[in-house]
Amino acid sequence: MGRTLFSGGTVMTADGGYRADVLVEDEKISAVGTNLNPEGAEVVDATGRLVMPGFIDGHTHMDMPFGGTMTADDWHAGTRAAIAGGTTTIVDFSLQDAEGTLDGALQTWFGKAEGKAHIDYGLHVAITNLTEEIKAEIPSLPEKGVSTIKIFMAYKGTPLYSEDDDLFETLQIARDAGVLVMVHAENGDVIARLTDQALSRGDTAPRFHALTRPPEVEAEATNRAIRLAEVAGAPLLVVHVSCAAALAEVHRAHERGQTVYAETCPQYFVFSYSDLAREGFEGAKYVCSPPLRDEWNRDPLWRGLQSGDLQIFGSDHCAFNYEGQKELGLDDFSKIPNGLPGAEERAMTLWTEGVRGDRISEAQFVSLLSTNQARIHGLYPRKGVIAPGADADIVLWDPDLTMTVTAENRHGNVDYTPYEGMTFHGGPTEVYVRGRLGYKDGEVIAEAGSGRFIERSFEGPAIKSALV
Known part of the structure; x- marks a missing residue:
């Protein structure tokens, strides 16, 4: 699939935020840090946005x-x-x-x-x-x-x-x-x-x-x-x-x-x-x-x-x-x-x-x-974290994005929305699933059937360890 470098954004995790770039290779996050080598990578400018899992x-x-x-x-x-x-x-x-x-x-x-x-x-x-x-x-x-x-x-x-x-x-x-x-x-x-x-x-x-x-x-x-x-x-x-x-x-x-x-x-x-x-x-x-x-x-x-x-x-x-x-x-x-x-x-x-x-x-x-x-x-x-080895599921979040909800701008198949007329402040501009662009600026790009079944295993995290 090649390499993608998310550059210039603020990585936001459950532990806090910090300025860093995120390198993606073969559907996985391979590195998080500064001065990452962009050679051969498609560079995505994340300036002004939060890079979230x-x-x-x-x-x-x-x-x-x-x-x-x-x-x-x-x-x-x-x-x-x-x-x-x-x-x-x-x-x-x-x-x-x-x-x-x-x-x-x-x-x-x-x-x-x-x-x-x-x-x-x-x-x-x-x-x-x-x-x-x-x-x-x-x-x-x-x-x-x-x-x-x-x-x-x-x-x-x-x-x-x-x-x-x-x-x-x-x-x-x-x-x-x-x-x-x-x-x-x-x-x-x-x-x-x-x-x-x-x-x-x-x-x-x-x-x-x-x-x-x-x-x-x-x-x-x-x-x-x-x-x-x-x-x-x-x-x-x-x-x-x-x-x-x-x-x-x-x-x-x-x-x-x-x-x-x-x-x-x-x-x-x-x-x-x-x-x-x-x-x-x-x-x-x-x-x-x-x-x-x-x-x-x-x-x-x-x-x-x-x-x-x-x-x-x-x-x-x-x-x-x-x-x-x-x-x-x-x-x-x-x-x-x-x-x-x-x-x-x-x-x-x-x-x-x-x-x-x-x-x-x-x-x-x-x-x-x-x-x-x-x-x-x-x-x-595998999911839920921006870290090497995790799936490259990434949301570029614009804190200043403004959207007013209507039934017409929803992406589901329902004939109404209870959120009609509500204005949201902050939202996703780009969404990546395993490193592939799936959504950008209001348009769903991900192909139907591209999602995969993910096996899960419950390990019983302690209440406190699961919190910020």
């Missing part, structure tokens, strides 16, 4: 069935959106068929990604039916390059829902297999009862999605999952933490010295319950789970990112069109497909609200989007 998004749902429909973004559209936001690797969820195997789920998702992925990817497996066959299969996941299992505590009445005994046994088996369990922590039983009661009263508007999933049901399930992991002696990852009450349970676990990782997402920092309560059916565009919360939850979430109680910032990209998909719930909020697009907006949201808002540092930005993601999701040190 490619962002990793450990929480996406591409081409996924849900609620009788399929996410609007397949692997072609979804990974186009991701690379336009600076993401060079995603980890997506392969869902076990109720009567199928975990390997069958992986093979299905390999088929979905084949010929379409513009960036590199890994796969989680989501267990929907913990049979004896599945229990025997879990220990084989690491040899297949899979280091994470997803369990849903929500969505009672669907194949996704898992009872506590299945969660607990999965934690025990995964502990011995060297696999990390991640949970969607909401109390599915209580949500089902509250939903039935709301619908029986005729409360069908989108805002009742949030009112039937109050913060307390997320906090209770978060605590329950944490305590079950404590009894099992297993590490745990709680995804999409949305509120102060759930975060408090994570903080208490850390005070006890328990290994609990936690993720939050951009939608909880820029949208709120008031968006769900918009006039008419407009609030359906903002239906996701856990739901959007009252704005006062934002400051505690920022403190969680600052303190390290929240280690990663994922998109939970799960996009559905407004027409024909969100509209499935016109007369029943419980039938609105749950999810928002966010892969393209994730990094720019965190920079605009976090770095420019003086809430987090530039180094924390890299940690939350890249380095901690790589550590927790089993990609480090």
